[in-house]
Amino acid sequence: MSCRAVLVCPGRGTYNKTELGYLARHHAGAPLLGEFDAMRAAAGQTPLSALDGAARFEADTHVTGDNASPLIYACTLLDRQALAEDIEIVAVTGNSLGWYSALAAAGAVTRKGGLEIVNMMGRLMHERGTGGQVVYPCTGTDWRPDPARRAQLLRLVREIDGQDGLLRLSIDLGGMLVLAGDDAGLAAFTEAVPEIDNRFPMRLPHHAAFHTDLMAPIAEAGRAALPAPLFRQPRLPMIDGRGAIWWPGATDLAALYAYTLGEQVTRTYDFARAIRHAAREFAPDMFIVTGPGTTMGGSVAQSLIECDWKGLSDKAAFQARQEEAPLLVSMGDPEQRGIVT
Known part of the structure; x- marks a missing residue:
């Protein structure tokens, strides 16, 4: 039986000590991971497999933007590939960094192009970020x-x-x-x-100080470093950090480029609105949050409660509905992962 789902891509702060080894556990030997490793090595950066396979989690290594961002991106894209064939993704959204992952998951950039964006913006945030x-x-x-x-x-x-x-x-x-x-x-x-x-x-x-005007120099540097031809028409609808929807075949690519490397970097990211709009516009059977981590699940649930989706009124109502028939699956949770893979 097919399932219509909105795919949710997590942002920074989701690859932590308990997520060390996520790529090895779920995606060892994946060709795409090998391609990402080769891109990182060619740029003089530590391959993602090596970061993920470290003997211990080091905050000063694994949490910095130049490493955390591409690690999370790789987990997201590989989890998206691992979905069962009867899962129909009707729309894609994400939180903050997750917008870059959403672009690739929806086909608005190639998977390698998405890593290029994530690598560049993560490095700029690490080297020049303030606040x-x-x-x-x-x-x-x-x-x-x-x-x-x-x-x-x-x-x-x-x-x-x-x-x-x-x-x-x-x-x-x-x-x-x-x-x-x-x-x-x-x-x-x-x-x-x-x-x-x-x-x-x-x-x-x-x-x-992500999503504030303190990031304007980083947005400018990103536009200077990343070419507009990276972007193409998405294959799936995308809901951005304003709740706006970018439709396949009708997306202004110049506007998408300007938003992604402009307003998206320097203005408030309204993830809750994106989730509410995804629920109302696409009426999915389920929200699927890719890995790593499980912390985004609560935010998705709270955003759905805020708009009274499917009669969800509070945490207890959400938990009761989850036991009856899951509305939300976090792929970072081993018990839930099997529902969608």
């Missing part, structure tokens, strides 16, 4: 939308921005807000909000 990111929840543990709490947090962000430092909404993850700014702005926010679960506010290591 940082902090994650903070805007819902309670039940995942019910809390508009008042969200509005209060965003009001605090606006108050800090320009007064105590630079602080912006970087990524909307549904139940979580990813904030980006300079050190002063991030420190002011951290001091102003209560600590939650001994985890939040959480500073993300080796992350710059």
